[in-house]
Amino acid sequence: MQLIISSLSKTYPNGVKALNNVSLTVNQGMFGLLGPNGAGKSSLMRTIATLQEADSGTVTLDGIDVLHQKQEVRQLLGYLPQDFGIYPRISAEQMLGHIARLKGIGKKSERKELVSALLEKVNLAKDKRKNLGTYSGGMKQRFGIAQALIGNPKLIIVDEPTAGLDPTERNRFYNLLSQIGENTIVILSTHIVEDVRTLCSDMAIICQGELLYTGGPDAALSEL
Numbered sequence: 001m002q003l004i005i006s007s008l009s010k011t012y013p014n015g016v017k018a019l020n021n022v023s024l025t026v027n028q029g030m031f032g033l034l035g036p037n038g039a040g041k042s043s044l045m046r047t048i049a050t051l052q053e054a055d056s057g058t059v060t061l062d063g064i065d066v067l068h069q070k071q072e073v074r075q076l077l078g079y080l081p082q083d084f085g086i087y088p089r090i091s092a093e094q095m096l097g098h099i100a101r102l103k104g105i106g107k108k109s110e111r112k113e114l115v116s117a118l119l120e121k122v123n124l125a126k127d128k129r130k131n132l133g134t135y136s137g138g139m140k141q142r143f144g145i146a147q148a149l150i151g152n153p154k155l156i157i158v159d160e161p162t163a164g165l166d167p168t169e170r171n172r173f174y175n176l177l178s179q180i181g182e183n184t185i186v187i188l189s190t191h192i193v194e195d196v197r198t199l200c201s202d203m204a205i206i207c208q209g210e211l212l213y214t215g216g217p218d219a220a221l222s223e224l
């Protein structure tokens with residue numbers, strides 16, 4: 001898998017230039033997108049996730065034109081947005097079952113098996129019948145990952161996933177992410193330098209919509 005972003009720009013109607021001519025290549029593995037609040041990270045993530053239009057530039061995922069072949073990209077995509085909404089009165093098991101159905105996973109027995117395996121993987125098997133409204137912050141994020149992993153995505157985007165988690169929950173969440181398989185791109189968007197340093201083999205820094213750095217974390221972060 002390779003994601004190639006080329007000269008991507010986006011200005012919002014209020015005049016804020018969120019992305020200014022960003023070019024970036026992302027290979028498989030964990031990729032950190034680091035930048036302060038307001039840097040343009042979410043704008044970039046939403047664009048790659050086919051949820052927002054760019055003004056100019058191109059994005060390709062293994063040759064797929066991301067900005068135009070949206071259905072093809074969505075088949076390959078797992079997206080965990082910042083502050084994703086949950087339905088508080090439904091259980092994790094039910095919710096994942098619904099999502100699997102929406103993603104077109106055919107048979108009921110197949111969906112059941114998949115949902116069980118995912119809940120096992122994110123350590124929520126014993127809480128799978130509890131309503132999502134009763135989950136702690138860490139449990140919600142692990143549920144979010146399970147949701148994003150349905151359908152074996154090859155491009156996984158997680159946007160500021162650890163906001164509000166305590167250090168233990170954060171570690172659990174990251175353990176989970178770092179187990180995701182080969183030939184998969186995981187983009188971790190965050191303002192936490194330490195997370196990128198420990199988890200990511202490659203990274204970029206963006207600030208005020210401009211790409212300031214791309215490469216390995218050691219060279220960029222040794223000064224920080």
Ligand code: ADP
Pocket residue numbers: 012013014016017018035036037038039040041042043044
């Ligand atoms: P980050 O994810 O790094 O915090 P964002 O992509 O959310 O950055 O925001 C980049 C800039 O664009 C910020 O100045 C933000 O206020 C602005 N912005 C984000 N979304 C919108 C929007 N829908 N309309 C107008 N301005 C926006």
Ligand code: ADP
Pocket residue numbers: 123138139171172173175
């Ligand atoms: P580590 O790899 O750092 O030891 P894990 O994420 O594998 O941490 O979790 C350690 C143990 O805690 C596992 O047995 C797991 O099932 C359990 N666990 C993880 N998250 C939770 C949670 N939110 N509530 C209860 N138990 C949990």
